Amino acid sequence: MSDAVTSIIVLISGNGSNLQAIIDAIESNQLNVTIACVISNNPNAYGLERAQKHHIPIHVIAPIKNETRESYDRRLIDSIEQYTAKLIVLAGFMRILGAYFVQRYHGKLINIHPSLLPKYPGLKTHEKVIANGDDIHGCTIHYVTEAVDSGAVIAQAKLIVGKNETASQLKSRVHALEHTLYPEVIQQLCQSK
Numbered sequence: 001m002s003d004a005v006t007s008i009i010v011l012i013s014g015n016g017s018n019l020q021a022i023i024d025a026i027e028s029n030q031l032n033v034t035i036a037c038v039i040s041n042n043p044n045a046y047g048l049e050r051a052q053k054h055h056i057p058i059h060v061i062a063p064i065k066n067e068t069r070e071s072y073d074r075r076l077i078d079s080i081e082q083y084t085a086k087l088i089v090l091a092g093f094m095r096i097l098g099a100y101f102v103q104r105y106h107g108k109l110i111n112i113h114p115s116l117l118p119k120y121p122g123l124k125t126h127e128k129v130i131a132n133g134d135d136i137h138g139c140t141i142h143y144v145t146e147a148v149d150s151g152a153v154i155a156q157a158k159l160i161v162g163k164n165e166t167a168s169q170l171k172s173r174v175h176a177l178e179h180t181l182y183p184e185v186i187q188q189l190c191q192s193k
Helices: 017-027 046-053 069-080 099-104 125-131 167-191
Strands: 006-012 033-040 058-060 087-090 109-113 136-143 153-160
Touching: 006 017, 006 046, 006 167, 017 033, 017 046, 017 167, 033 046, 033 069, 033 167, 046 058, 069 099, 087 167, 109 167, 125 136, 125 167, 136 167, 153 167
Parallel strands: 006 033, 006 087, 033 058, 087 109
Antiparallel strands: 109 136, 136 153
16 A cells, blocks of 8 residues: 555635644644645635645635636636645535536545534534434534535534533534544545545
8 A cells, every 4th residue: 555645625614623623633643644725715714824824725716706606616626626636625615516516526525514414404503403402413524416415424423412502512512523523534535445
């Protein structure tokens, strides 16, 4: 087996806490990959600062007014194609990707979602868990398909919902699960042929 380090590309839109968890796992030798670049659709994403602090190349691909999804996706592909990456890792990338993009990177495109899919795709998952009185919550890593949060599940992590837990407390605990699970799954996927 080759000792060459595998590259990944990380797509973000905001704070980049999962990006930081990946960086931390790389720096502590728990994750044997390099991050080729970080791409954001949001020029103000704090995750871009995290990347720069660790000397990771960044690309900002902000949407242009009245731009079609296809046009945006083509610009995103142009940035991705500058690198060789085994995986494209969505880490809080808050933009729906079109069919052409998803098909082009089929099997290489993964996302993390703060619910136990197929339960609660989309937004406000923690609020939905509390509103419905669920006992169990967690996060899911899945392959990205054209339907939002509907791709094949790769891994899940679960926790028990506290009796009087708020959505904010739940979000914080689910983030902690994500920060452990995502680097582990990336390592497994990058080691596989």
